[in-house]
Amino acid sequence: MMIKTFFLLLFSVVISAQKIQLVHLTQNIKDKSKSAKSLTIIDDREDPKIGSVSHQNVPFEIQFKDNQMENAVQEWFLSDNKKLGNTDFILLIETLKAYDEPTKKSTLGKLDVKLSSFVKKGDKYYFVSRLSDKFSFQPKYDVHIPKLTANKLSFILSKIINETYSNPTIDVALNENELKNYEEIILKQIKSLNSETLSDGVYPDFISFLKQEPSKEYAVNKNKKGTAIGFINAKNWPVVERLFGYVENGTAFRLTPVGFLEMKKDEKGFFVISSKNALSTQVSEGMIAGSLIGGVVGGAVAGAIDSKESRSSRMQKIYIDSLTGAYIFD
Template identity: 40%
Template sequence: MIKLDKNIKDKNSRTKSLSLIDTRADKDLGTLVYKGEQVQMKFSNEDLKNHVETWFAGDNKVKGNNDITMLLEEVKISSFQNTGLAKVKIKISSFINRSGKYFFINRYDNTLSFNSKLTPNIPREISSSISDILSSFINESYSHTVLSTPVLEAELKDYETILEKNMKFITSPELVNGVYKDFKSFSEQKPQKEYYIGKNKKGKVIGVKDQNDLLVLTEEMYGYVEDGKAYRSTPVGFLEINKDDKGYYIVSSRLELYPKNSNTGAMIGAMTGGIVGGLIGAAIDSGSKTDRNANTTLSHVYIDSLTGAYVFEK
């Protein structure tokens, strides 16, 4: 049973209301196997719209002026009996509603993996994780940067397509060379003029330098563009950003991007590492670091086109 009862108090009292639109095509969360029996996963109150509004009202006695609407797009749990693994796919977005016009705040779009051999009570662990994600997402949405492109309520189902039309890194015929401190500057194609890419005599990138020719912490940077190609700052150095029919991606893994805690780190990083922040969850020793664990299975890790956060599919 998934309980939504964690603290979602808006500490700055900016929010007047919190509502939810459930657009899930499949309302069935899925089943898990626990102690040889099938466990049907459910929310403790399946009237999610009313439950979220009541939850918010209970934690927020002092209210502000912002009306926040969440779009619950997917919550799906898959269990694989032959491997003992379970996956949870969650996709949820938030908007500020201003007189019927919706302005995008944030999005969480990720898949979490659980191993029943390492998790004694996997239904309880997954329930707790879903509750953590939703409450953290709500708290993050209270003070998150808001995009300026309005979306009408009737067009909410197409919000991604509408917003991407105003993302310069998507619409520009060629990316602007330079260093980008965060995803916001990258999405607007406005590199930081006071930084540049430092190279050694062989032309290999050694890191980011400031106007005093001093190396700066690569973890403070989102990435850079050179000769029309974009590179993302990661714990294993700068990785090229590629594109296929599903979107933008780097070739990496949870373990590389969040070496301390590949599941929880990815959960938190995907929520807070986007439009404002650079890299969350791990420090980078050097921009030129390329020593990668040969035993790590690499795959496409997509980059959310609206937030810059990592989207794990495995």
């Protein structure tokens, strides 16, 4: 009887360990410009398994349909893009891992992701975008961690794919065998990182800053005190859309939710002195522009930041991704 009970328990554990949470690819990844011809996955991971996270102490393995990520993404792409264009897009999977992380009080669900995308022209690859982040799911707040993990993964994939359709490329041609070291190769050719001095002027976007190609269409708008409050166009009208920043006397300034911040550089790249709380605040471009023009950056925009936390106590170096311009929050 004891032996029978033991095998029944063992069987139930095996069944529990085999539970699967599928990643349902439901977001819209239609290329509105209709330029996309293909979307190819290059999986650079050593371990092809994503891993598992638990719900009520039962592990769920995170999988794509038929346990084939490449096929699932390809079906998704073709389903949303009936009319194909001429551009071949590549999605490089560098890190994709789900796992449980025990804490003193519970077990967190974790998802580590690093994805990069490229445009392929002939036999050359050109970097477009990158998404690198770590996500945590807590049993106290998140009802079903495996489902949330799968949903988050689906959302991340749709985000980088949609960015890849519209973002400009970095003009550094790579061979396929160089994709493993794409960052090291590209960084050596970025002017903003490797030039001793920066070119003065307004930079509409991060790519123009990388190339050190300021725009002649815009100028910095300053108040009577000489403080930058935004940008103006050739007609001397305030620019409402959010531009990247400007360089003055060789010093770079980036537009952020709390106004212009000086960008400094060390051996790791460019950074600003601020807080995650300030820079991750979700405010609209119009709100930023309006607040700058009105000279109330410390008011309307800063008011959107959680006032419960002391910004000064959280001031730190926050680095800027040298290939995308995104903030890197450790």
